[in-house]
Amino acid sequence: MLFFILIALVTFGHFSFVLFLHNWFYSKPFPRLLGDLIQATHVLFGFLGLLAVYTLTIKVEAFIKDPCLNLLSNLWVDYGLFCLFVGGVLLPINEIFRNFWRIPINFYIQQSRHFDYANHFFIKKKSNFLNESFKLEVVLAEISTHSLPTNSTLKILHFSDFHFGGNDNYAYFHFVMAELEKEAYDFVFFTGDLVDDVSFLRWVVPLLKKIRAKYGKYAVLGNHDLWNKPDMVRKYLRKAGFICLSDQWFSVEFKGCKIGVFGTGYPWFSTKLPDTSSGDYGIKILLTHSPDEFFWAAKNNFNLMFCGHVHGGQIALPFFGPLLIPSKFGRRFGGGFFSHGGMIMHVSRGLAGSFPLRINCKPEVTILSLVSKTT
Ligand SMILES: [Fe+2]
Numbered sequence: 001m002l003f004f005i006l007i008a009l010v011t012f013g014h015f016s017f018v019l020f021l022h023n024w025f026y027s028k029p030f031p032r033l034l035g036d037l038i039q040a041t042h043v044l045f046g047f048l049g050l051l052a053v054y055t056l057t058i059k060v061e062a063f064i065k066d067p068c069l070n071l072l073s074n075l076w077v078d079y080g081l082f083c084l085f086v087g088g089v090l091l092p093i094n095e096i097f098r099n100f101w102r103i104p105i106n107f108y109i110q111q112s113r114h115f116d117y118a119n120h121f122f123i124k125k126k127s128n129f130l131n132e133s134f135k136l137e138v139v140l141a142e143i144s145t146h147s148l149p150t151n152s153t154l155k156i157l158h159f160s161d162f163h164f165g166g167n168d169n170y171a172y173f174h175f176v177m178a179e180l181e182k183e184a185y186d187f188v189f190f191t192g193d194l195v196d197d198v199s200f201l202r203w204v205v206p207l208l209k210k211i212r213a214k215y216g217k218y219a220v221l222g223n224h225d226l227w228n229k230p231d232m233v234r235k236y237l238r239k240a241g242f243i244c245l246s247d248q249w250f251s252v253e254f255k256g257c258k259i260g261v262f263g264t265g266y267p268w269f270s271t272k273l274p275d276t277s278s279g280d281y282g283i284k285i286l287l288t289h290s291p292d293e294f295f296w297a298a299k300n301n302f303n304l305m306f307c308g309h310v311h312g313g314q315i316a317l318p319f320f321g322p323l324l325i326p327s328k329f330g331r332r333f334g335g336g337f338f339s340h341g342g343m344i345m346h347v348s349r350g351l352a353g354s355f356p357l358r359i360n361c362k363p364e365v366t367i368l369s370l371v372s373k374t375t
């Protein structure tokens with residue numbers, strides 16, 4: 001029994017380590033080809049690592065029979081022992097602290113509207129019962145803050161990661177945007193990865209122009225936009241009424257409160273974190289593509305941060321959650337609301353992906369009502 005637990009921990013440790021490498025490398029601003037190459041080596045390493053498990057099994061069995069054997073003489077055994085440490089010690093610690101920064105759902109008022117477009121005549125051919133790529137969850141959240149003027153509310157629509165072309169089903173996006181057009185917002189934030197193929201930029205204006213926002217629609221670009229003519233992406237976003245922010249503030253006056261929206265393309269469009277010190281605002285909002293700037297944003301006194309990039313992992317296991325979260329923090333910021341140092345971050349699961357497959361991970365948009373705190 002103990003032997004099987006040992007093998008299970010080594011196997012868990014190995015795959016956790018491979019997953020950590022995958023997520024960490026994919027959070028870095030490598031050129032796409034190099035990134036893909038690194039991912040391929042991880043898949044190879046994933047299978048090769050099973051040799052460590054096998055070798056450790058043989059060696060431990062031999063060691064039980066002859067305790068004089070030197071276990072540490074074999075590279076695979078050394079790696080197997082490292083995996084045992086990862087699976088038996090680091091993994092449980094990580095799981096305990098993984099949700100440390102997450103805001104519990106009952107802490108803010110949250111309702112969800114669910115839509116299923118998979119059976120629609122125009123979409124049906126591309127759906128199946130497991131794939132949730134053509135469903136939609138509209139999250140309605142409410143958070144109170146002392147930063148807003150008394151008796152006021154800000155309604156913010158946040159969406160991300162459309163990957164036009166990766167999901168090439170125009171009808172799906174048409175249904176989603178038609179739903180969102182029914183309401184008017186104070187702010188609309190788009191946090192990157194508009195296209196996977198520049199020829200799909202023709203979708204941007206017809207799909208996004210009608211979305212209304214009293215104080216403006218703002219966008220930052222993502223890594224997939226960088227790989228697909230970012231100047232063209234910005235041009236089409238502007239045509240659809242968006243203000244594209246590249247390491248700059250945009251100031252809005254709201255009932256006597258000065259709201260600053262800062263957008264950055266770091267780390268894909270700039271090599272160092274931007275200087276945000278010039279912003280003297282009552283409320284500071286940060287738009288980035290990745291959640292990796294969470295602690296930096298809190299340290300720089302932002303009140304709110306919006307990002308996407310991680311797609312909720314696209315496949316989430318029951319109980320265990322998503323595995324593939326391209327972030328230097330691994331699976332910590334897979335989607336939802338997080339808080340640190342008085343700042344609140346929303347990580348969008350996005351609307352699509354380069355590959356239209358989602359299991360237990362519906363596409364999502366969030367409508368956040370920020371209300372003034374009375375006490
Ligand atoms: Fe993305």
